[in-house]
Amino acid sequence: MPSTIRDVAKKAKVGIATVSRVLNNSPAVSDETRQRVLNAIDELNYKPNLIARQLSIGKTQTIGVILPYLTLPSYVERLRGIQSVLDESNYDLILFVAEIPSKRDTFFEKLADKSRADGLIIISLPPTDEQAERFIHENQPVVLVDAYHSRLSSIIVNDIQGGRLATKHLIELGHKKIAYISDYLNTPFYPSMQYRYKGYRKALEEEKIPYYQKYHLQGDRGRFYAQQMTRQLLNLKDPPTAIFAASDTHAIGALDVAQEVGIKVPDELSVIGYDGIRDAEYVNLTTIEQNLFESGVESASMLLTMLREKPSDVYKAELSIKLVIRNTTAPPPNPDNHNL
Amino acid sequence: MPSTIRDVAKKAKVGIATVSRVLNNSPAVSDETRQRVLNAIDELNYKPNLIARQLSIGKTQTIGVILPYLTLPSYVERLRGIQSVLDESNYDLILFVAEIPSKRDTFFEKLADKSRADGLIIISLPPTDEQAERFIHENQPVVLVDAYHSRLSSIIVNDIQGGRLATKHLIELGHKKIAYISDYLNTPFYPSMQYRYKGYRKALEEEKIPYYQKYHLQGDRGRFYAQQMTRQLLNLKDPPTAIFAASDTHAIGALDVAQEVGIKVPDELSVIGYDGIRDAEYVNLTTIEQNLFESGVESASMLLTMLREKPSDVYKAELSIKLVIRNTTAPPPNPDNHNL
DNA sequence: TTTACTAATGGAACCGGTTCCATGTGCGTA
DNA sequence: TACGCACATGGAACCGGTTCCATTAGTAAA
Numbered sequence: 001m002p003s004t005i006r007d008v009a010k011k012a013k014v015g016i017a018t019v020s021r022v023l024n025n026s027p028a029v030s031d032e033t034r035q036r037v038l039n040a041i042d043e044l045n046y047k048p049n050l051i052a053r054q055l056s057i058g059k060t061q062t063i064g065v066i067l068p069y070l071t072l073p074s075y076v077e078r079l080r081g082i083q084s085v086l087d088e089s090n091y092d093l094i095l096f097v098a099e100i101p102s103k104r105d106t107f108f109e110k111l112a113d114k115s116r117a118d119g120l121i122i123i124s125l126p127p128t129d130e131q132a133e134r135f136i137h138e139n140q141p142v143v144l145v146d147a148y149h150s151r152l153s154s155i156i157v158n159d160i161q162g163g164r165l166a167t168k169h170l171i172e173l174g175h176k177k178i179a180y181i182s183d184y185l186n187t188p189f190y191p192s193m194q195y196r197y198k199g200y201r202k203a204l205e206e207e208k209i210p211y212y213q214k215y216h217l218q219g220d221r222g223r224f225y226a227q228q229m230t231r232q233l234l235n236l237k238d239p240p241t242a243i244f245a246a247s248d249t250h251a252i253g254a255l256d257v258a259q260e261v262g263i264k265v266p267d268e269l270s271v272i273g274y275d276g277i278r279d280a281e282y283v284n285l286t287t288i289e290q291n292l293f294e295s296g297v298e299s300a301s302m303l304l305t306m307l308r309e310k311p312s313d314v315y316k317a318e319l320s321i322k323l324v325i326r327n328t329t330a331p332p333p334n335p336d337n338h339n340l
Numbered sequence: 341m342p343s344t345i346r347d348v349a350k351k352a353k354v355g356i357a358t359v360s361r362v363l364n365n366s367p368a369v370s371d372e373t374r375q376r377v378l379n380a381i382d383e384l385n386y387k388p389n390l391i392a393r394q395l396s397i398g399k400t401q402t403i404g405v406i407l408p409y410l411t412l413p414s415y416v417e418r419l420r421g422i423q424s425v426l427d428e429s430n431y432d433l434i435l436f437v438a439e440i441p442s443k444r445d446t447f448f449e450k451l452a453d454k455s456r457a458d459g460l461i462i463i464s465l466p467p468t469d470e471q472a473e474r475f476i477h478e479n480q481p482v483v484l485v486d487a488y489h490s491r492l493s494s495i496i497v498n499d500i501q502g503g504r505l506a507t508k509h510l511i512e513l514g515h516k517k518i519a520y521i522s523d524y525l526n527t528p529f530y531p532s533m534q535y536r537y538k539g540y541r542k543a544l545e546e547e548k549i550p551y552y553q554k555y556h557l558q559g560d561r562g563r564f565y566a567q568q569m570t571r572q573l574l575n576l577k578d579p580p581t582a583i584f585a586a587s588d589t590h591a592i593g594a595l596d597v598a599q600e601v602g603i604k605v606p607d608e609l610s611v612i613g614y615d616g617i618r619d620a621e622y623v624n625l626t627t628i629e630q631n632l633f634e635s636g637v638e639s640a641s642m643l644l645t646m647l648r649e650k651p652s653d654v655y656k657a658e659l660s661i662k663l664v665i666r667n668t669t670a671p672p673p674n675p676d677n678h679n680l
Numbered sequence: 681t682t683t684a685c686t687a688a689t690g691g692a693a694c695c696g697g698t699t700c701c702a703t704g705t706g707c708g709t710a
Numbered sequence: 711t712a713c714g715c716a717c718a719t720g721g722a723a724c725c726g727g728t729t730c731c732a733t734t735a736g737t738a739a740a
Contacts, residue, residue, distance in 0.1 A: 004725090004726055004727080005727060006726080006727095009690090017690060017691075017730095018688085021688095021689090023728095028688065030689090047453055048726085049726050049727065050455040050456055051455060051726080051727085052695090052726035052727035052728090053726080053728075055389075055392050055395050056694080056729085057727085058695070062434070070416055070420045071420070076416055080410045083435065083437050087443075092434050092456070093434060094402070094435075103427075115387065115390040116432070223622060278411075282564075282596065344695090344696055344697080346696080354719075356696095356721085357720060357721075358719060358720075360697070361718095364698085368717070370717085370719090373718075388697070391696080392725090393696080393697050395695090395727085396698045396725055397699095398725070
């Protein structure tokens with residue numbers, strides 16, 4: 001029913017190759033012929049068939065994005081960044097949400113070859129060596145965000161550094177009883193939680209602050225479980241004076257509980273988050289800000305560059321982080337712990 | 341480089357048609373032949389080319405989703421619902437975010453014909469008559485969510501009813517000074533805000549509560565502007581005793597300000613939201629809950645049904661809403677306004 | 681005037697699947 | 711024994727673009 005390039009060619013009394021040239025802005029067409037073709041296109045209300053074009057040139061003009069969750073704002077922020085770049089390009093975005101680990105493997109498999117997407121952006125889902133090998137073998141360009149593999153390009157944040165920075169901030173304020181709450185550290189998703197934890201341990205060690213097992217809690221993902229962990233911490237005989245939450249979502253859960261039980265933040269309890277989601281600003285949360293939106297922008301730009309230039313090496317970029325001090329951290333309540 | 345159906349045919353010593361039959365589980369292949377083909381596929385590590393298939397059958401196996409923002413949780417929730425259904429189907433999801441109105445038109449135009457997607461789900465972006473006509477003419481299946489057009493299928497919420505319900509709840513608690521805050525009502529996005537407002541007016545009228553212009557504020561989208569509007573309301577000489585916020589995001593902004601200026605919710609000020617996003621539960625917000633995730637599920641299911649059954653009529657579904665009473669609404673402070 | 685080169689153009693092959701249609705084989709039935 | 715039919719199967723055409731290559735015309739150089 002819809003008209004094809006051959007209809008246009010017939011109407012304009014030219015060959016199909018010429019129509020194709022006009023469509024692709026080839027200079028090798030005379031102005032007069034071009035105009036005839038354009039008129040014919042107009043009259044027939046012709047729209048080129050994208051699929052046919054894709055088959056012919058062997059590209060999908062599509063970028064696949066794979067991420068673990070849509071429920072957490074940090075992923076959505078990254079996605080927004082990606083989307084904003086792709087929107088300016090000729091690439092469409094297909095979205096895959098791998099809420100359970102088996103999906104991740106399915107998606108990796110499904111997208112390994114180029115038949116669905118010309119390239120992939122993978123957020124917080126580190127591929128196995130075997131999977132990475134597959135991408136390389138199939139020549140499928142991949143950019144990892146918040147995940148790392150030596151053979152693939154990536155945009156990462158120095159989470160050890162970030163964890164250290166957050167913990168140091170609390171130590172400098174005079175805290176000694178510093179808790180760390182996070183997702184389960186051994187999940188395949190969100191490996192950065194582990195690095196943040198390493199940074200936490202490192203800072204404690206450097207500053208000769210003892211580490212207490214009881215101040216280190218892990219739980220299921222999300223604000224609700226962060227609340228539970230916080231309750232547990234605050235119920236200790238010797239509760240922490242500060243909580244380093246491995247994500248802003250965790251931190252907000254901690255703030256919920258503080259408010260609920262009437263503990264004043266930051267006077268009685270300091271809370272520092274990590275990520276820099278929008279809500280962090282709203283609740284005035286001190287946090288380690290990694291520019292999430294920017295990480296999406298960077299990853300998409302990197303991938304587009306790779307598609308354009310087909311580099312033989314992988315790209316590695318590290319995004320900067322910064323400590324943003326707001327109103328949820330302060331020196332601990334008992335003055336004998338203060339710095340001078 | 342990758343092997344094709346002809347390679348497989350050669351290896352298995354069969355015709356290409358037979359290979360195709362095996363790929364498509366046609367019963368018209370003998371077990372023995374089928375096995376030979378499967379072995380060949382295995383040996384060659386053959387993967388069918390999706391694009392070629394799409395061109396051949398004239399379908400993209402892709403659903404386009406167009407939504408205005410990724411910044412607000414309500415859209416993301418709907419998207420999640422859509423995603424969860426599509427994930428179980430053979431359809432991929434291409435995402436288009438129309439942050440500015442001109443993008444909306446571009447996307448509508450780009451996706452009007454079937455060359456990029458077999459069907460569309462459009463969230464909160466009502467098409468013009470002309471655009472709707474275009475979809476119909478191109479035979480492009482469309483499901484609108486939180487938007488309405490008589491000639492297109494849609495999943496809507498009775499927002500007038502919802503606005504009425506919220507307002508009545510406040511009135512029944514004894515409030516007479518009830519404010520309404522929302523986005524600008526005349527934006528092309530999020531037309532439901534208007535209906536909620538109508539419901540608000542209707543309830544006031546029915547209960548013979550006077551409407552005051554000063555209690556009706558509009559502003560830019562988002563929590564921040566909701567905060568501003570709330571400050572403005574609370575600074576009135578005769579401030580409202582209750583605020584009906586047109587979205588939970590607005591309501592949360594209102595709660596921020598109440599806390600900031602030390603006004604107790606719900607004792608001194610009642611706040612009711614609308615939507616039922618996750619955060620509403622966290623902050624214990626009384627709200628009109630429309631099942632956002634469910635609306636996504638429903639729209640995707642509807643679209644898949646349409647693709648399967650090619651109905652001549654449009655589908656219209658209305659999702660139910662319910663009042664969820666939590667801890668942000670209570671009778672107004674001065675007792676003389678109470679019900680008996 | 682012939683030759684050489686460039687510019688504009690058309691036809692055919694190709695991308696890798698699906699599917700229509702023709703062919704061959706084996707079996708039951710008249 | 712001949713006929714008809716169902717079942718497997720293969721070949722070719724097709725989907726609608728892109729592109730290689732050949733052809734023609736026009737112009738500058740020899």
